[in-house]
Amino acid sequence: MNHQxxxxxxxxxxxxxxIVVEQxxxxxxxxxxxxxxxITVIGKGSxxxxxxxxxxxxxxxxxxxxxxxxxxxxxxxxEHTMTERRxxxxxx
Numbered sequence: 001m002n003h004q005x006x007x008x009x010x011x012x013x014x015x016x017x018x019i020v021v022e023q024x025x026x027x028x029x030x031x032x033x034x035x036x037x038x039i040t041v042i043g044k045g046s047x048x049x050x051x052x053x054x055x056x057x058x059x060x061x062x063x064x065x066x067x068x069x070x071x072x073x074x075x076x077x078x079e080h081t082m083t084e085r086r087x088x089x090x091x092x
Contacts, residue, residue, distance in 0.1 A: 012073050019082055036064060047071055047081075 007015070036053035039061075043050040048067040055062060072081050 009070075009073055012078055013069060016069065016073075016078055016082070020085075033064070036062070038064075047075075047077070 035057070036055055039052040039054060041049055042052050042063065048065065048071075051064045051066060053062050053064040054060070067081065072078055
């Protein structure tokens with residue numbers, strides 16, 4: 001924590017990574033970007049981009065969202081982003 005009692009960027013990044021790892025353990029999901037073939041970028045925004053991808057082993061198409069962690073942290077959107085992720089994970 002910094003001298004004002006707020007979490008530092010490094011602490012927030014580590015917390016984010018810990019949450020992602022914990023969710024992957026709970027869902028049994030260990031899918032990585034290496035499991036997909038990029039087809040095309042279908043959208044861009046201030047936090048990242050969305051890419052149309054094809055899963056290599058099944059041929060299934062997905063929208064793959066790539067986020068800029070530093071930008072999410074800088075704009076104080078970590079909790080919002082993690083809530084979105086939890087919703088998306090629970091609907092798959």
